[in-house]
Amino acid sequence: MMEQLDACNQLEAARIHKLVARKKGRPGQKDLEKMAQWLDRGQARVTERQAMHKPATFPASLPVSERVDDIREAIEQNQVVIIAGETGSGKTTQIPKICMNSGRGIRGLIGHTQPRRIAARTVAGRIAEELGEQTGGQVGYQVRFTDTTSDQSRVKVMTDGILLSEVQHDRFLDRYDTLIIDEAHERSLNIDFLMGYLRQLLPKRPDLKVIITSATIEVERFSQFFNGAPVIEVSGRTYPVDVRYRSLTGDEDDRDQGWTDGVLRAMEEIEQHERAEKQPPGDVLVFLPGEREIRSLSKVLRHADLRHTEVLPLYSRLSNQEQNRIFQGHRGRRIVLSTNVAETSLTVPGIRYVIDTGVARISRYSVRSKIQRLPIEPVSQASANQRAGRCGRVAPGICFRLYDETDFINRPEYTDPEILRTNLASVILQMTTSGLGDIRHFPFLEPPDRRLINDGYKLLEELGAVDDKRRVTNLGRTMARLPLDPRLARMLVISSEQGSLAETLVIIAGLSVQDPRERPQDKQQAADQAHAPFNDKESDFLTLLNIWNFYEEQRQELSQNQLKKVCQKSFLSWMRMREWRDIHRQLTLICREQKLKLNRDSASYESLHKAILAGLLGQVAVKLEKKEYLATRNRKVMIFPGSKVSKTGPKWIVAAEIVETSRVFARVVAKIEPEWIEPLAGHVVKHHFFEPHWEQKRAQVMGYEKVSLYGLDIIAKRRIPYSKVDPAECRNLFIRRALVEGDYQSRAPFIARNRELLDTVENLERKTRRRDLLVEDEVLVAFYEQRLPADIVSGRHFESWWKQLSADQLRDMELTEADILQRPVDEQADSLYPDYLEWEGVRYPLSYEFEPTSERDGVTLQAPVMALKQLPARRLEWLVPGLLREKCIALVKGLPKALRRNFVPVPDFVDAALENLQASNEPLALQLGEQLRRMTGVRIDADAWPQEDLPKHLRMNLRVVDDAGKPIAEGRETEKLQSE
DNA sequence: CTCTCCCTT
Numbered sequence: 001m002m003e004q005l006d007a008c009n010q011l012e013a014a015r016i017h018k019l020v021a022r023k024k025g026r027p028g029q030k031d032l033e034k035m036a037q038w039l040d041r042g043q044a045r046v047t048e049r050q051a052m053h054k055p056a057t058f059p060a061s062l063p064v065s066e067r068v069d070d071i072r073e074a075i076e077q078n079q080v081v082i083i084a085g086e087t088g089s090g091k092t093t094q095i096p097k098i099c100m101n102s103g104r105g106i107r108g109l110i111g112h113t114q115p116r117r118i119a120a121r122t123v124a125g126r127i128a129e130e131l132g133e134q135t136g137g138q139v140g141y142q143v144r145f146t147d148t149t150s151d152q153s154r155v156k157v158m159t160d161g162i163l164l165s166e167v168q169h170d171r172f173l174d175r176y177d178t179l180i181i182d183e184a185h186e187r188s189l190n191i192d193f194l195m196g197y198l199r200q201l202l203p204k205r206p207d208l209k210v211i212i213t214s215a216t217i218e219v220e221r222f223s224q225f226f227n228g229a230p231v232i233e234v235s236g237r238t239y240p241v242d243v244r245y246r247s248l249t250g251d252e253d254d255r256d257q258g259w260t261d262g263v264l265r266a267m268e269e270i271e272q273h274e275r276a277e278k279q280p281p282g283d284v285l286v287f288l289p290g291e292r293e294i295r296s297l298s299k300v301l302r303h304a305d306l307r308h309t310e311v312l313p314l315y316s317r318l319s320n321q322e323q324n325r326i327f328q329g330h331r332g333r334r335i336v337l338s339t340n341v342a343e344t345s346l347t348v349p350g351i352r353y354v355i356d357t358g359v360a361r362i363s364r365y366s367v368r369s370k371i372q373r374l375p376i377e378p379v380s381q382a383s384a385n386q387r388a389g390r391c392g393r394v395a396p397g398i399c400f401r402l403y404d405e406t407d408f409i410n411r412p413e414y415t416d417p418e419i420l421r422t423n424l425a426s427v428i429l430q431m432t433t434s435g436l437g438d439i440r441h442f443p444f445l446e447p448p449d450r451r452l453i454n455d456g457y458k459l460l461e462e463l464g465a466v467d468d469k470r471r472v473t474n475l476g477r478t479m480a481r482l483p484l485d486p487r488l489a490r491m492l493v494i495s496s497e498q499g500s501l502a503e504t505l506v507i508i509a510g511l512s513v514q515d516p517r518e519r520p521q522d523k524q525q526a527a528d529q530a531h532a533p534f535n536d537k538e539s540d541f542l543t544l545l546n547i548w549n550f551y552e553e554q555r556q557e558l559s560q561n562q563l564k565k566v567c568q569k570s571f572l573s574w575m576r577m578r579e580w581r582d583i584h585r586q587l588t589l590i591c592r593e594q595k596l597k598l599n600r601d602s603a604s605y606e607s608l609h610k611a612i613l614a615g616l617l618g619q620v621a622v623k624l625e626k627k628e629y630l631a632t633r634n635r636k637v638m639i640f641p642g643s644k645v646s647k648t649g650p651k652w653i654v655a656a657e658i659v660e661t662s663r664v665f666a667r668v669v670a671k672i673e674p675e676w677i678e679p680l681a682g683h684v685v686k687h688h689f690f691e692p693h694w695e696q697k698r699a700q701v702m703g704y705e706k707v708s709l710y711g712l713d714i715i716a717k718r719r720i721p722y723s724k725v726d727p728a729e730c731r732n733l734f735i736r737r738a739l740v741e742g743d744y745q746s747r748a749p750f751i752a753r754n755r756e757l758l759d760t761v762e763n764l765e766r767k768t769r770r771r772d773l774l775v776e777d778e779v780l781v782a783f784y785e786q787r788l789p790a791d792i793v794s795g796r797h798f799e800s801w802w803k804q805l806s807a808d809q810l811r812d813m814e815l816t817e818a819d820i821l822q823r824p825v826d827e828q829a830d831s832l833y834p835d836y837l838e839w840e841g842v843r844y845p846l847s848y849e850f851e852p853t854s855e856r857d858g859v860t861l862q863a864p865v866m867a868l869k870q871l872p873a874r875r876l877e878w879l880v881p882g883l884l885r886e887k888c889i890a891l892v893k894g895l896p897k898a899l900r901r902n903f904v905p906v907p908d909f910v911d912a913a914l915e916n917l918q919a920s921n922e923p924l925a926l927q928l929g930e931q932l933r934r935m936t937g938v939r940i941d942a943d944a945w946p947q948e949d950l951p952k953h954l955r956m957n958l959r960v961v962d963d964a965g966k967p968i969a970e971g972r973e974t975e976k977l978q979s980e
Numbered sequence: 981c982t983c984t985c986c987c988t989t
Contacts (some may be wrong), residue, residue, distance in 0.1 A: 641981040
């Protein structure tokens with residue numbers, strides 16, 4: 001049986017091989033029956049196709065026809081052949097036929113890829129036509145949503161994206177015996193990926209033939225990449241193009257003006273040329289970087305009074321109707337003003353002259369700022385030549401380059417391939433889930449930069465598609481099954497959990513197609529009016545949803561023609577609406593397969609936008625002022641003025657895209673609430689904790705938290721319990737603030753006792769006016785640190801801890817005098833500094849303060865206003881025993897010098913005097929003077945004594961309180977207070 | 981106060 005496999009269809013042969021391999025070479029009876037069935041079918045298919053085969057013929061007019069034999073020979077003798085040829089060589093249509101004539105496309109398919117869908121369809125049509133058939137017979141094509149291939153197909157034309165997607169199911173591409181990769185020089189992401197994949201596949205599929213076709217550029221690179229594969233060059237059937245450099249003169253500052261002048265001068269030269277050569281006016285194609293430039297130049301040209309001249313704009317966003325005008329016949333001259341669409345995607349017929357400004361908007365991705373930029377850049381030499389070639393298709397042409405030749409020579413040969421200019425998240429996810437190994441080791445034609453790869457991984461991490469070790473998660477695997485940008489795929493998956501899948505499906509499909517809203521230049525107002533009912537001021541996503549709902553309602557009631565009319569009236573592109581619906585349907589089917597839940601009730605704004613937000617975490621922004629927003633990664637952005645949300649300017653927004661053109665714009669945005677972010681972004685937000693502090697009421701250490709998303713503060717200062725953040729710091733603060741400083745109400749008996757002990761000592765310090773009694777706080781901190789377990793970080797912890805202590809342990813928590821005193825306490829302290837002054841059976845409370853700057857410094861006696869008159873004013877002069885000596889010394893030292901020098905040394909005289917003095921309600925100074933006179937014979941006049949200028953603490957402070965104990969007057973002038 | 985162009989499980 002195995003010998004017969006060579007005559008069997010490849011796909012069946014591969015199945016048989018696989019089954020044999022799985023059964024380790026010993027298939028059972030049932031397997032054998034199955035295999036025999038496959039073999040029959042496979043052989044039947046081969047014979048059927050062989051019977052169908054008629055040798056193809058080649059039109060003599062095509063240059064490629066001259067090389068048919070060379071090409072066939074090269075293909076038969078090599079696994080890979082590179083065919084280089086310019087447009088018009090016929091390679092695209094003829095090479096598949098050469099392959100057919102060489103017997104390929106029998107056991108397997110001849111696969112033929114094109115970069116664009118339209119091209120795939122038309123190429124298939126042309127090949128079929130040349131074989132005298134219609135598509136769907138020997139030649140079929142497959143693009144997204146359409147597959148016309150059948151069992152009879154020998155040639156399958158498809159977009160390169162389709163072939164790439166088939167890799168997922170058919171790792172060896174077993175159904176193909178030949179692959180033709182067309183337009184490889186365009187170097188799209190798909191092409192570069194396919195090239196690498198094929199290079200790995202070739203040794204495993206020795207029977208597979210690969211043909212790479214390209215414009216004459218880059219041919220050597222392809223040949224080297226495929227081990228020196230032979231190159232066959234085919235001449236193009238094109239006419240010579242005369243390239244004339246007409247660099248701009250004038251002011252560099254105003255580029256628009258420069259280009260306008262340059263184009264007008266080139267038009268003059270064209271007219272001269274036509275007059276000299278006696279030629280009728282030929283059509284002109286002008287390459288400009290963008291819509292704005294096209295509009296401004298078209299305005300100028302329409303007013304420039306050019307005879308019999310029609311000016312047509314051409315760019316991708318134009319409606320089909322407007323684009324199709326370039327294919328309609330016309331009289332006189334036509335000038336087409338175009339963007340890059342006319343360089344590769346669209347062929348403008350009948351062009352005799354090209355005017356090339358030499359620039360284009362090229363998409364660049366900045367890894368540093370994560371911004372997609374669209375700068376206007378000089379195009380590469382390859383691109384400029386492609387543009388020039390657009391006027392040599394029907395007759396010799398002239399290309400005017402509005403720059404000089406040195407400029408041209410100094411330009412890069414080729415445009416950077418897309419893989420070096422784009423975010424790689426999608427490529428990485430596809431590669432990883434289809435087991436293609438590490439992207440860093442994949443044989444790319446030009447490997448992307450390490451930073452670009454890291455950046456792709458980071459986005460996948462943000463989306464939860466890979467974990468922090470870069471392993472694909474289950475979520476990532478689901479996402480990889482969706483034919484969507486990973487961000488959109490993320491939204492879809494989460495929306496089924498949020499109960500907003502139905503709406504999200506619509507929005508995501510809508511984001512995948514071009515904006516269906518049309519806004520023709522001459523009917524802008526009418527278009528805006530027609531779109532007005534769809535607009536949502538808070539969310540561009542809802543605007544999309546409104547358009548969809550409107551369209552769906554109409555679609556169900558109207559015929560296709562009526563629906564087309566409604567679209568036209570509403571300024572909606574019918575084609576794009578249909579594309580939108582196609583994608584929506586495709587995604588709906590996949591969601592069903594992936595068992596994602598479709599919500600029946602309509603989703604709330606919140607649940608819908610949370611799903612959207614989950615895919616766009618890196619694109620959040622907060623309003624700074626008027627029109628300016630600060631986005632993540634410190635990017636300043638502005639809402640795109642076309643967005644209806646830009647009118648309301650909400651505080652927080654999320655944007656589907658951030659693109660830099662003339663400014664950094666946030667496109668397709670919606671209002672969000674900042675609280676939604678953190679729960680969705682737990683894995684990417686950063687937390688910063690600060691200002692831990694003891695809060696007495698909560699009996700715990702609290703602090704603040706700042707939450708930021710890629711440098712953007714989404715929560716500036718949130719109060720949080722600090723114990724989870726830094727338990728050691730909490731314990732430290734608890735000991736210092738609560739236990740040592742006493743800012744805490746505890747029920748623990750030892751705390752009350754310790755407090756009492758400390759109060760006594762502190763009071764004694766106030767009385768004795770010294771600060772050297774109590775140990776430093778650090779000693780108390782150390783006391784508690786030694787005794788408190790590490791996990792006691794708050795009042796709650798503390799209370800439950802001490803309650804289970806034994807009596808001994810409780811006692812151990814009590815401070816002793818030995819613990820807290822720096823030196824022994826004077827035993828007489830209590831009598832030297834009494835707490836009451838007793839006079840005639842009344843006890844007046846005394847309080848002490850040691851704060852020289854304070855009004856209350858010293859001793860304060862409190863007396864009720866009722867008792868004020870009975871107060872012994874003179875007795876107060878005697879203060880308390882502990883302060884009397886200091887006061888007397890101060891009194892003597894305050895005497896005039898002539899008197900004072902009789903009592904030196906003063907302390908000795910005072911001590912001697914005090915021996916005979918007893919506190920009484922007599923004036924202190926006079927009593928003291930009397931004693932001094934007795935010792936020395938010197939008499940001191942009453943008015944010689946200092947009074948008011950004694951330090952505050954040496955005069956009794958009197959506080960008068962009312963019945964309720966509330967202070968009503970206070971001062972050191974006892975008699976004055978008494979008389980008031 | 982306005983943006984090149986393609987492709988798909």
